[in-house]
Amino acid sequence: MSAVESGVGSRPAPSRLASGRIARRPGRRDRATPRHKRASITLGILMTVMLLYCLVPLWWLVVSSTKTMDSLYDSFAFWFSGEFALFQNIVDTFTYQDGIFLRWLGNTLAYVVVGAGGATLFATLAGYGLAKYDFPGRRWVFAIILGAMAIPASALAVPQFLLFSGLGLTNTPWSVIIPSMVSAFGLYLVWVYAREAIPDELLEAARLDGAGEIRIFFVIALRQLAPALITVLMFTVVATWNNYFLPLIMLSDAQWYPLPVGLAQWSAQSSAIGGQAIPNLVITGSLLTVIPISAAFLYLQRYWQSGLTAGSVK
Incomplete structure (x- = not known):
């Protein structure tokens, strides 16, 4: 038998690595x-x-x-x-001092709806305008916005109080609502997002089709800006709901207090002369204060996550 015939049915010998005689080096x-x-x-x-x-x-x-x-x-x-x-603690919280907790809850909801809603709307309009329109002084406006983000809120407390005092608006809801309607961070966030998420070609195509600028914003741009809008709304709602320092210096009438300031006043009663200590009501009121903002945050987060990939352009 030839060597060729003998090699037809034979199998190649296993390598030394496969047979285990040489250990495989760790990669x-x-x-x-x-x-x-x-x-x-x-x-x-x-x-x-x-x-x-x-x-x-x-x-x-x-x-x-x-x-x-x-x-x-x-x-x-x-x-x-x-x-x-x-x-029983919940009932006592709502009925203590003639039900002033309900008044504080209503005040907080009003500050959030008007203040946070207005801040989101203005930030969206201004951020979109800065991102998609070219006008004289645009860089200066953007520099001022960045500078406003670097200034802490406590540094503006006294100037704001003097300004609203001169206008006769202290101890009114407007002294809390108007400052809450300005969000430099929200404007910056919308500007950054609009610059990349809305193609200029899409806006030019809409203009060629005869659409006006207002229609372009509300029909086209606003849908593209949904993730940024929800994000700004989440931040402004939480910031306005938990706002303590601004109402503390602007308001002196307990009827206009939001929940954080009102609960702090209840907590301070224990150290006041003749004051009544009500720690169980303060704790229960704090729990009732946390529940709505937590529910709102989780509800808005669902739309924020679903809108991250919405409106993408191929």
Whole structure:
């Protein structure tokens, strides 16, 4: 039998690597695996710490709202104890001082609707105009906006108070609403997003079709700006709802207080001469204050996430 015939049915001998006589050298991916595992464990620990940092105060707030005034100090802070008094605390919160908590809640809702809504609208209009229109002084306007973002709100408190005092608007809702309608950060965010998300060719095509600028903005541009608009609305709603310093210096009548200032006044009663300590009502009121803003944030976040890829142009 020839060598050719004998080699037809034969199989090649396995290599030394396949047979195991030579060990496979660890590659770069194998060497990086332990490092990735250590990084994942570290990130997991950090995320757990951040989660506890956010949830532990909320858990304490929920648990403390179910306790009476006596059991607040005689029981473990992070677990239920004694009589379940949540519903009674809610009733007492709404009826204390002739139901002024409801007035504070209405004031806060009005400040959020008018102030945060106006800030979102003005930021969207101004950001879109700066991004898509060329006019003299455009760079100066943008520089002023960036400068306004760098100035802390506390530095503007005294000038704002003197300005509104000269106009006779202090101790009125307008002294809180008008400053809340200005959001330099929101304007900057819309400007950055509109510059990239709205193609100039799309606007030119709409103009060639005979559409006016107002129609272009509300029919075309506003849909493209939906993610930025929702983001600005989320930030302004949260900032206006939690606004404490501005109403504190502008308002002196408790009838116009928002919830943060009103609850702080209730908390300060315990240190005042002849004041009544009501820690259970302060805690319950804080819980009732957190629930609406948390629900609004989660509701708006759904539209924010779904709108990230909306309006994309191929």
